[in-house]
Amino acid sequence: MRMPSQEDLCEVPCVHPEAVQEARSALPDSNCVERATAFLKLVGDPTRLRxxxxxxxxxxxxxxxxxxxxxxxxxxxxxxxxLRAGRVVTFRKAGRIAYYRLLDHHVTVLIKSALEHAAE
Structure with missing residues (x-):
């Protein structure tokens, strides 16, 4: 990680209590953050994203x-x-063939958004 430059820091030491409180109240709980982080790590692998x-x-x-x-x-x-263990995909068996699909619409939206962002 790079060290913050002077440009990255506030020039005046100031705290905006209302803004801090508003941002704190918008934070998800720790359990949700852990699950979301695990999900992002899972889909963040190049092979799995493909x-x-x-x-x-x-x-x-x-x-x-x-x-x-x-x-x-x-x-x-x-x-x-x-991906199945992480609840990202699901599958069905048809005889000896396993068919996979995305588990839900959230995964589709996330992948689409990530790829659109990368293309910009």
Whole structure:
């Protein structure tokens, strides 16, 4: 981490109690922060983000996801297991084939927003 420069600091030591109180009251509780941080770390991995981006379009089976992202089925399955444990994706079995999809709309919105932000 870089040290703050003089530009980053207030030139006058001043506290705005109303602003501090308003910001404090808007903070989520610690448990929520921990869960959100774990979620962001989970989806912040490049391989997992590519998998989630592919699943944003439609439900896909493990072998199709492997073909999309250029990894082995075993590697994709491992990443999907992590995403499933983190409640980011869900799956269904059709015979011997496992189909994965994003768990809910929040994940879709997050991925879309992150990629749009990165493209700016």
């Amino acid at each position: 998998l989630l981006s592919a699943l944003k379009t439609r439900e896909l089976c493990v072998c199709d996801l492997a073909a999309v992202v250029g990894l082995s089925e075993s590697a994709v399955s491992h990443q999907l297991r992590l």
